[in-house]
Amino acid sequence: MTTSAEPVRPGPLAARPVVHPSAPAAPRLLRLPGVYRPQEDTALLTAAIGDLAIPSGARALDLCTGTGAQAITLARRGAATVLAVDLSRRALVSARLNALVRQVAVRPCQGGLTRALEEGPFDIVVANPPYVPSPAPAIRSTRGWDAGPDGRAVLDPLCAAAGSLLRPGGTLLLVQSAMSDVDKSRELLAARGLRTSVARRARIPFGPVLSGRTEFLEAAGLIEPGRRWEELVVLRADR
Numbered sequence: 001m002t003t004s005a006e007p008v009r010p011g012p013l014a015a016r017p018v019v020h021p022s023a024p025a026a027p028r029l030l031r032l033p034g035v036y037r038p039q040e041d042t043a044l045l046t047a048a049i050g051d052l053a054i055p056s057g058a059r060a061l062d063l064c065t066g067t068g069a070q071a072i073t074l075a076r077r078g079a080a081t082v083l084a085v086d087l088s089r090r091a092l093v094s095a096r097l098n099a100l101v102r103q104v105a106v107r108p109c110q111g112g113l114t115r116a117l118e119e120g121p122f123d124i125v126v127a128n129p130p131y132v133p134s135p136a137p138a139i140r141s142t143r144g145w146d147a148g149p150d151g152r153a154v155l156d157p158l159c160a161a162a163g164s165l166l167r168p169g170g171t172l173l174l175v176q177s178a179m180s181d182v183d184k185s186r187e188l189l190a191a192r193g194l195r196t197s198v199a200r201r202a203r204i205p206f207g208p209v210l211s212g213r214t215e216f217l218e219a220a221g222l223i224e225p226g227r228r229w230e231e232l233v234v235l236r237a238d239r
């Protein structure tokens with residue numbers, strides 16, 4: 001499944017819809033062993049944040065922060081407070097170190113969606129959750145990307161809770177693979193009363209993880225036989 005870019009409807013946080021044939025380069029950040037490495041999806045989401053007009057005094061959330069790349073971008077763009085949430089202690093240490101090096105204010109917080117809901121609501125929420133389809137349950141070393149056989153183990157609850165995470169007028173930016181059913185994400189977000197659009201997208205060649213499970217992806221009907229590229233999509237949802 002692929003998703004074509006659409007105009008972003010005007011909203012409280014105006015954005016420019018941009019389509020890229022390939023993803024921008026990922027930022028270089030300090031990273032403890034086992035923490036998700038910034039990749040093309042990180043860079044694409046960072047670029048989408050750059051398209052937002054962030055209001056003064058904004059409260060922002062970076063869910064599944066990893067190295068803190070998006071939290072740092074939000075702080076640099078002017079968000080008044082930035083919460084960086086992740087299940088991994090090593091990720092939070094990495095995010096804290098990266099924020100300190102760049103001299104921006106970020107508050108790391110251990111937890112997942114439940115913790116984010118407790119801390120909300122927010123004016124801006126960005127998320128780079130696990131979305132890679134996997135033939136086996138995620139383990140500690142793969143939970144940064146593996147998300148069940150359809151890639152939606154984290155996407156479904158996140159999309160269902162998005163309306164509660166956002167203040168009125170707030171915006172969510174969510175990056176995922178087209179293999180993980182972008183249409184379903186949009187349907188779930190719309191069912192919560194959110195206006196959705198495609199902010200950015202990019203096509204990239206398979207990396208080591210997807211290259212190692214092409215047989216599973218083909219058998220599951222998630223890619224056509226012989227296909228060795230992935231489409232990344234940044235969804236925008238406005239409340």
